[in-house]
Amino acid sequence: MKVGLITGNPGHPVLAATAALLVEDGHEVVVVPSAGPFAGPSAGPFAGPSAGPFADAVDGLVDVCLLKARTPRALSLAREFEQRGVPVVNSGAATGLCQDRVRMADLAAAAGLPFAATVAAGPLRELTAPAYPFVVKSRHSRRHDLVARVDGPDRLRELAEQWPEEPVVTQPFVPGTGWDQKLWVVDGRVFAARRRSELATGSGEPGRAEDWEPPAARAALALRVGEVFGLDVYGVDLLDGPAEPVIVDVNAFPGIRGRAGAPEALAALALRVAAERGRSLVGRSLVGRSAVPSGS
Numbered sequence: 001m002k003v004g005l006i007t008g009n010p011g012h013p014v015l016a017a018t019a020a021l022l023v024e025d026g027h028e029v030v031v032v033p034s035a036g037p038f039a040g041p042s043a044g045p046f047a048g049p050s051a052g053p054f055a056d057a058v059d060g061l062v063d064v065c066l067l068k069a070r071t072p073r074a075l076s077l078a079r080e081f082e083q084r085g086v087p088v089v090n091s092g093a094a095t096g097l098c099q100d101r102v103r104m105a106d107l108a109a110a111a112g113l114p115f116a117a118t119v120a121a122g123p124l125r126e127l128t129a130p131a132y133p134f135v136v137k138s139r140h141s142r143r144h145d146l147v148a149r150v151d152g153p154d155r156l157r158e159l160a161e162q163w164p165e166e167p168v169v170t171q172p173f174v175p176g177t178g179w180d181q182k183l184w185v186v187d188g189r190v191f192a193a194r195r196r197s198e199l200a201t202g203s204g205e206p207g208r209a210e211d212w213e214p215p216a217a218r219a220a221l222a223l224r225v226g227e228v229f230g231l232d233v234y235g236v237d238l239l240d241g242p243a244e245p246v247i248v249d250v251n252a253f254p255g256i257r258g259r260a261g262a263p264e265a266l267a268a269l270a271l272r273v274a275a276e277r278g279r280s281l282v283g284r285s286l287v288g289r290s291a292v293p294s295g296s
Helices: 013-024 073-085 092-097 101-110 155-161 217-230 260-292
Strands: 003-009 027-032 064-067 121-125 136-138 145-149 165-170 180-186 191-195 233-240 245-252
Touching: 003 013, 003 073, 013 027, 013 260, 027 260, 064 073, 064 092, 064 260, 073 092, 092 101, 101 217, 121 145, 165 245, 180 217, 180 260, 191 217, 217 233, 217 245
Parallel strands: 003 027, 003 064
Antiparallel strands: 121 165, 136 145, 136 165, 180 191, 180 233, 233 245
16 A cells, blocks of 8 residues: 655654554555655655656555645645545545634534634734633644633733734633643544643643543544544544533644554554545446446
């Protein structure tokens, strides 16, 4: 099997470990850069795509792609693969949806998921504060985006000076227990950790992640998120609300760092999806042959 990685960082721990498992098992891993032109083979245990236009190189390049990057180019590459019949995990559409926190909240609410009330607020400099304290976030989820607790006008002015044109959303601050509950799912397998929240402590930095075994109901909630959002590899951030857990974010293809068994689950998912594609191609070929009149 040939497995493609759409990423700007093939050395990311979970990707590198997954690729090593696949290569060890006799498969080929192809790095599809998520930024800039194709530059030939990648370093390390991966085979790189040939130089040249992507549309000319994609046919037959891989059997399945893992979409780790979320840049506009990465999403464009994912759509190109999908249009040519190559499955992408997660799909470009599902990944793109998870970058817009308003669309995420709307979809979750329509499905009855306990997602934090999320209000689009336009540019941060124009934000009219709801009741303090509240949480302000970049509307578009990305690396190093804005996520901050706002306790009063001084803090709001400070953030507005730093991020004046940033489109933001607001969410109510949920005090909870002060612990972020992180659940990651790979093909139906749930991994979890918890850590002290920077929003609860006001430190500006999250605490160290600790092993945590989620209650069955929370694991089931995480699995339901995948069904609603059409995701196979994703993260769910939970807080303890007054009556039930509250989902505050969903991330397509998160890092899943330090979770034993995650690379194995990811490698198995890639091979399963690739095998399903192979069976589908064989099926279509047989159907085509059966349609040819005998003796023609």
